[in-house]
Amino acid sequence: MADNNKRDKMTLEEAGRKGGEETARTHDKEFYQEIGRKGGEATSENHDRDFYEEIGRKGGEATSENHGKDFYEKIGRKGGEATSENHDRDFYEEIGRKGGEATSENHDRGFYEDIGEKGGNARAKQRENDNK
Template identity: 60%
Template sequence: MAMTEKMTRAEAGRLGGKKTSKSHGKEFYQQIGKKGGKSTAQSHQEAFYQEIGRKGGKSTSLSHNKDFYKKIGQKGGQATSKTHDKSFYQNIGAKGGSAGR
Protein backbone atom coordinates (compact mmCIF):
# COMPACT_ATOMS: atom_id res chain seq x y z
CA MET A 1 0.00 0.00 0.00
CA ALA A 2 1.51 3.32 -1.10
CA MET A 3 1.40 6.21 1.31
CA THR A 4 0.16 9.48 -0.13
CA GLU A 5 1.70 12.72 1.01
CA LYS A 6 -0.57 15.19 2.70
CA MET A 7 -0.92 18.59 1.10
CA THR A 8 0.30 21.46 3.25
CA ARG A 9 -2.08 24.23 4.22
CA ALA A 10 -0.08 26.65 2.06
CA GLU A 11 -0.35 24.36 -0.98
CA ALA A 12 -4.09 23.91 -0.46
CA GLY A 13 -4.53 27.67 -0.16
CA ARG A 14 -2.53 28.30 -3.32
CA LEU A 15 -4.58 25.75 -5.29
CA GLY A 16 -7.82 27.18 -3.95
CA GLY A 17 -6.72 30.69 -4.85
CA LYS A 18 -5.86 29.67 -8.41
CA LYS A 19 -9.22 27.96 -8.85
CA THR A 20 -11.07 30.99 -7.45
CA SER A 21 -9.17 33.39 -9.72
CA LYS A 22 -10.26 31.39 -12.77
CA SER A 23 -13.94 31.64 -11.88
CA HIS A 24 -14.12 35.20 -10.50
CA GLY A 25 -13.28 38.56 -12.02
CA LYS A 26 -11.80 41.82 -10.79
CA GLU A 27 -15.13 42.97 -9.30
CA PHE A 28 -15.23 39.94 -6.98
CA TYR A 29 -11.84 40.79 -5.51
CA GLN A 30 -12.77 44.47 -5.17
CA GLN A 31 -15.94 43.50 -3.32
CA ILE A 32 -14.25 41.14 -0.87
CA GLY A 33 -11.46 43.70 -0.36
CA LYS A 34 -13.98 46.37 0.62
CA LYS A 35 -15.79 43.93 2.90
CA GLY A 36 -12.52 42.97 4.60
CA GLY A 37 -11.48 46.61 4.92
CA LYS A 38 -14.75 47.53 6.63
CA SER A 39 -14.46 44.59 8.99
CA THR A 40 -10.87 45.50 9.86
CA ALA A 41 -11.81 49.15 10.44
CA GLN A 42 -14.52 48.09 12.90
CA SER A 43 -12.19 45.90 14.93
CA HIS A 44 -9.03 48.06 15.03
CA GLN A 45 -8.10 51.47 16.38
CA GLU A 46 -5.97 54.23 14.85
CA ALA A 47 -2.80 52.81 16.44
CA PHE A 48 -3.17 49.62 14.37
CA TYR A 49 -3.11 51.58 11.12
CA GLN A 50 -0.21 53.72 12.33
CA GLU A 51 1.80 50.60 13.12
CA ILE A 52 1.14 48.84 9.80
CA GLY A 53 1.94 52.09 7.99
CA ARG A 54 5.22 52.35 9.87
CA LYS A 55 6.10 48.73 9.05
CA GLY A 56 5.18 49.16 5.39
CA GLY A 57 7.17 52.36 5.13
CA LYS A 58 10.23 50.77 6.66
CA SER A 59 9.97 47.74 4.38
CA THR A 60 9.58 49.97 1.32
CA SER A 61 12.55 52.12 2.30
CA LEU A 62 14.74 49.03 2.59
CA SER A 63 13.81 47.76 -0.87
CA HIS A 64 13.72 51.03 -2.84
CA ASN A 65 16.19 53.82 -3.53
CA LYS A 66 16.00 57.60 -3.83
CA ASP A 67 14.89 57.42 -7.49
CA PHE A 68 11.80 55.41 -6.50
CA TYR A 69 10.66 58.13 -4.12
CA LYS A 70 11.43 60.80 -6.70
CA LYS A 71 9.25 59.02 -9.29
CA ILE A 72 6.30 58.44 -6.96
CA GLY A 73 6.50 62.04 -5.78
CA GLN A 74 6.36 63.27 -9.36
CA LYS A 75 3.41 60.98 -10.15
CA GLY A 76 1.57 62.22 -7.07
CA GLY A 77 2.29 65.82 -7.98
CA GLN A 78 0.99 65.32 -11.52
CA ALA A 79 -2.18 63.63 -10.27
CA THR A 80 -2.77 66.40 -7.73
CA SER A 81 -2.27 69.11 -10.36
CA LYS A 82 -5.05 67.55 -12.46
CA THR A 83 -7.56 67.73 -9.61
CA HIS A 84 -6.62 71.00 -7.87
CA ASP A 85 -6.44 74.60 -8.98
CA LYS A 86 -4.04 77.46 -8.26
CA SER A 87 -5.79 78.41 -4.99
CA PHE A 88 -5.07 74.94 -3.57
CA TYR A 89 -1.34 75.45 -4.04
CA GLN A 90 -1.51 78.98 -2.65
CA ASN A 91 -3.27 77.64 0.43
CA ILE A 92 -0.80 74.84 1.11
CA GLY A 93 2.09 77.19 0.36
CA ALA A 94 0.80 79.63 2.97
CA LYS A 95 0.45 76.80 5.50
CA GLY A 96 3.98 75.60 4.81
CA GLY A 97 5.37 79.11 4.98
CA SER A 98 3.79 79.76 8.36
CA ALA A 99 4.87 76.47 9.94
CA GLY A 100 7.37 76.92 12.75
CA ARG A 101 10.69 75.14 12.56
Template identity: 70%
Template sequence: MANNEKMSREEAGRKGGEATSKNHDRDFYQEIGQKGGEATSDNHDKVFFQEIGHKGGEATSDFHGKDFYKEIGEKGGKARKKLLIK
Protein backbone atom coordinates in the same frame (compact mmCIF):
# COMPACT_ATOMS: atom_id res chain seq x y z
CA MET B 1 1.76 13.37 -5.73
CA ALA B 2 1.00 9.83 -4.62
CA ASN B 3 -2.39 9.03 -3.11
CA ASN B 4 -0.93 8.42 0.35
CA GLU B 5 0.90 11.78 0.55
CA LYS B 6 -0.72 14.76 2.21
CA MET B 7 -0.98 18.05 0.36
CA SER B 8 0.93 20.92 1.95
CA ARG B 9 -0.98 23.98 3.13
CA GLU B 10 0.85 26.03 0.54
CA GLU B 11 -0.21 23.71 -2.27
CA ALA B 12 -3.80 23.52 -1.01
CA GLY B 13 -3.96 27.32 -0.78
CA ARG B 14 -2.57 27.72 -4.28
CA LYS B 15 -5.05 25.24 -5.74
CA GLY B 16 -7.94 26.85 -3.88
CA GLY B 17 -6.88 30.30 -5.04
CA GLU B 18 -6.66 29.16 -8.64
CA ALA B 19 -10.12 27.57 -8.47
CA THR B 20 -11.61 30.68 -6.86
CA SER B 21 -10.06 33.00 -9.45
CA LYS B 22 -11.64 30.96 -12.23
CA ASN B 23 -15.10 31.41 -10.68
CA HIS B 24 -14.97 35.09 -9.72
CA ASP B 25 -14.23 38.40 -11.43
CA ARG B 26 -12.49 41.59 -10.36
CA ASP B 27 -15.68 43.02 -8.80
CA PHE B 28 -15.86 40.04 -6.44
CA TYR B 29 -12.35 40.66 -5.15
CA GLN B 30 -12.97 44.40 -4.80
CA GLU B 31 -16.12 43.72 -2.79
CA ILE B 32 -14.50 41.28 -0.38
CA GLY B 33 -11.51 43.59 -0.04
CA GLN B 34 -13.77 46.49 0.86
CA LYS B 35 -15.65 44.36 3.40
CA GLY B 36 -12.36 43.27 4.93
CA GLY B 37 -11.15 46.86 5.16
CA GLU B 38 -14.38 47.97 6.83
CA ALA B 39 -14.22 45.10 9.31
CA THR B 40 -10.60 45.94 10.09
CA SER B 41 -11.38 49.61 10.70
CA ASP B 42 -14.26 48.62 12.98
CA ASN B 43 -12.01 46.34 15.03
CA HIS B 44 -8.84 48.45 15.35
CA ASP B 45 -7.91 51.90 16.55
CA LYS B 46 -5.77 54.71 15.12
CA VAL B 47 -2.61 53.36 16.78
CA PHE B 48 -2.97 50.03 14.96
CA PHE B 49 -3.03 51.77 11.58
CA GLN B 50 -0.10 54.00 12.54
CA GLU B 51 1.94 50.94 13.46
CA ILE B 52 1.21 49.01 10.26
CA GLY B 53 1.82 52.15 8.20
CA HIS B 54 5.18 52.61 9.90
CA LYS B 55 6.12 48.96 9.28
CA GLY B 56 5.09 49.23 5.64
CA GLY B 57 7.10 52.41 5.22
CA GLU B 58 10.18 50.78 6.68
CA ALA B 59 9.82 47.74 4.43
CA THR B 60 9.33 49.95 1.38
CA SER B 61 12.29 52.17 2.21
CA ASP B 62 14.50 49.10 2.54
CA PHE B 63 13.39 47.96 -0.92
CA HIS B 64 13.50 51.24 -2.90
CA GLY B 65 16.31 53.72 -3.29
CA LYS B 66 16.40 57.52 -3.13
CA ASP B 67 15.57 57.92 -6.83
CA PHE B 68 12.27 56.09 -6.38
CA TYR B 69 11.10 58.52 -3.70
CA LYS B 70 12.31 61.51 -5.69
CA GLU B 71 10.32 60.35 -8.70
CA ILE B 72 7.07 59.65 -6.84
CA GLY B 73 7.42 62.91 -4.92
CA GLU B 74 7.74 64.86 -8.16
CA LYS B 75 4.73 63.07 -9.65
CA GLY B 76 2.66 63.78 -6.56
CA GLY B 77 3.69 67.42 -6.55
CA LYS B 78 2.76 67.86 -10.22
CA ALA B 79 -0.61 66.14 -9.73
CA ARG B 80 -1.38 68.34 -6.72
CA LYS B 81 -0.37 71.47 -8.59
CA LYS B 82 -2.77 70.56 -11.42
CA LEU B 83 -5.60 70.18 -8.90
CA LEU B 84 -4.85 73.52 -7.26
CA ILE B 85 -4.70 75.39 -10.59
CA LYS B 86 -8.19 74.26 -11.64
Protein backbone atom coordinates in the same frame (compact mmCIF):
# COMPACT_ATOMS: atom_id res chain seq x y z
CA MET C 1 0.88 1.88 2.20
CA ALA C 2 1.75 4.76 4.48
CA ASP C 3 4.10 6.10 1.80
CA ASN C 4 1.25 6.23 -0.75
CA ASN C 5 -0.94 8.28 1.61
CA LYS C 6 1.86 10.76 2.16
CA ARG C 7 2.41 11.18 -1.58
CA ASP C 8 -1.28 11.66 -2.29
CA LYS C 9 -1.74 14.39 0.31
CA MET C 10 -1.43 17.95 -0.83
CA THR C 11 0.48 20.50 1.25
CA LEU C 12 -1.37 23.50 2.64
CA GLU C 13 0.62 25.68 0.27
CA GLU C 14 -0.44 23.64 -2.74
CA ALA C 15 -4.08 23.60 -1.62
CA GLY C 16 -4.03 27.35 -1.11
CA ARG C 17 -2.49 27.94 -4.51
CA LYS C 18 -5.02 25.72 -6.25
CA GLY C 19 -7.92 27.32 -4.39
CA GLY C 20 -6.66 30.78 -5.27
CA GLU C 21 -6.31 29.87 -8.93
CA GLU C 22 -9.84 28.44 -9.02
CA THR C 23 -11.28 31.52 -7.30
CA ALA C 24 -9.47 33.80 -9.76
CA ARG C 25 -10.83 31.76 -12.65
CA THR C 26 -14.44 31.82 -11.44
CA HIS C 27 -14.79 35.34 -9.98
CA ASP C 28 -14.63 38.84 -11.46
CA LYS C 29 -13.19 42.21 -10.44
CA GLU C 30 -16.36 43.20 -8.57
CA PHE C 31 -16.06 40.12 -6.35
CA TYR C 32 -12.58 41.14 -5.24
CA GLN C 33 -13.65 44.78 -4.76
CA GLU C 34 -16.52 43.66 -2.54
CA ILE C 35 -14.42 41.37 -0.34
CA GLY C 36 -11.79 44.10 -0.11
CA ARG C 37 -14.40 46.64 0.99
CA LYS C 38 -15.80 44.22 3.59
CA GLY C 39 -12.31 43.43 4.87
CA GLY C 40 -11.46 47.11 5.15
CA GLU C 41 -14.65 47.82 7.07
CA ALA C 42 -14.04 44.91 9.45
CA THR C 43 -10.47 46.04 10.03
CA SER C 44 -11.50 49.62 10.77
CA GLU C 45 -14.17 48.41 13.22
CA ASN C 46 -11.66 46.24 15.09
CA HIS C 47 -8.62 48.53 15.22
CA ASP C 48 -7.87 52.03 16.43
CA ARG C 49 -5.64 54.86 15.20
CA ASP C 50 -2.57 53.38 16.93
CA PHE C 51 -2.91 50.21 14.85
CA TYR C 52 -2.88 52.16 11.59
CA GLU C 53 0.03 54.33 12.75
CA GLU C 54 2.02 51.22 13.64
CA ILE C 55 1.42 49.40 10.35
CA GLY C 56 2.15 52.62 8.46
CA ARG C 57 5.43 53.05 10.35
CA LYS C 58 6.43 49.43 9.70
CA GLY C 59 5.53 49.70 6.02
CA GLY C 60 7.48 52.92 5.67
CA GLU C 61 10.54 51.39 7.33
CA ALA C 62 10.39 48.30 5.12
CA THR C 63 10.00 50.44 2.00
CA SER C 64 12.93 52.69 2.94
CA GLU C 65 15.13 49.66 3.58
CA ASN C 66 14.36 48.28 0.12
CA HIS C 67 14.40 51.45 -1.98
CA GLY C 68 16.76 54.35 -2.51
CA LYS C 69 16.42 58.03 -3.33
CA ASP C 70 15.57 57.35 -7.00
CA PHE C 71 12.50 55.33 -6.00
CA TYR C 72 11.11 58.16 -3.87
CA GLU C 73 11.85 60.75 -6.55
CA LYS C 74 10.04 58.64 -9.13
CA ILE C 75 6.91 58.00 -7.04
CA GLY C 76 6.86 61.62 -5.89
CA ARG C 77 6.99 62.85 -9.49
CA LYS C 78 4.28 60.41 -10.58
CA GLY C 79 2.07 61.37 -7.64
CA GLY C 80 2.55 65.07 -8.32
CA GLU C 81 1.72 64.64 -11.99
CA ALA C 82 -1.40 62.59 -11.23
CA THR C 83 -2.54 65.12 -8.63
CA SER C 84 -2.03 68.08 -10.96
CA GLU C 85 -4.02 66.33 -13.70
CA ASN C 86 -6.96 65.74 -11.34
CA HIS C 87 -7.09 69.03 -9.41
CA ASP C 88 -7.36 72.72 -10.16
CA ARG C 89 -5.97 75.89 -8.57
CA ASP C 90 -8.71 75.95 -5.90
CA PHE C 91 -7.57 72.55 -4.65
CA TYR C 92 -4.00 73.76 -4.15
CA GLU C 93 -5.16 76.97 -2.47
CA GLU C 94 -7.29 74.94 -0.07
CA ILE C 95 -4.58 72.44 0.90
CA GLY C 96 -2.11 75.30 1.24
CA ARG C 97 -4.47 77.14 3.58
CA LYS C 98 -5.08 73.99 5.64
CA GLY C 99 -1.35 73.27 5.82
CA GLY C 100 -0.63 76.82 6.92
CA GLU C 101 -3.28 76.63 9.63
CA ALA C 102 -1.99 73.29 10.92
CA THR C 103 1.58 74.58 10.94
CA SER C 104 0.63 77.75 12.84
CA GLU C 105 -1.24 75.67 15.43
CA ASN C 106 1.78 73.43 16.01
CA HIS C 107 4.63 75.96 16.00
CA ASP C 108 5.52 79.12 17.85
CA ARG C 109 7.11 82.40 16.77
CA GLY C 110 10.62 80.95 17.17
CA PHE C 111 9.91 78.36 14.49
CA TYR C 112 8.99 81.04 11.97
CA GLU C 113 12.01 83.16 12.90
CA ASP C 114 14.25 80.13 12.39
CA ILE C 115 12.86 79.17 8.98
CA GLY C 116 12.88 82.82 7.91
CA GLU C 117 16.55 83.09 8.80
CA LYS C 118 17.36 79.86 6.97
CA GLY C 119 15.47 81.03 3.90
CA GLY C 120 17.22 84.41 3.96
CA ASN C 121 20.63 82.75 4.25
CA ALA C 122 19.84 80.37 1.38
CA ARG C 123 18.70 83.27 -0.82
CA ALA C 124 21.83 85.28 -0.03
CA LYS C 125 24.02 82.29 -0.86
CA GLN C 126 22.17 81.78 -4.15
CA ARG C 127 22.69 85.46 -5.09
CA GLU C 128 26.36 85.10 -4.27
CA ASN C 129 26.62 82.08 -6.58
CA ASP C 130 24.67 83.85 -9.33
CA ASN C 131 27.07 86.83 -9.23
CA LYS C 132 30.20 84.70 -9.61
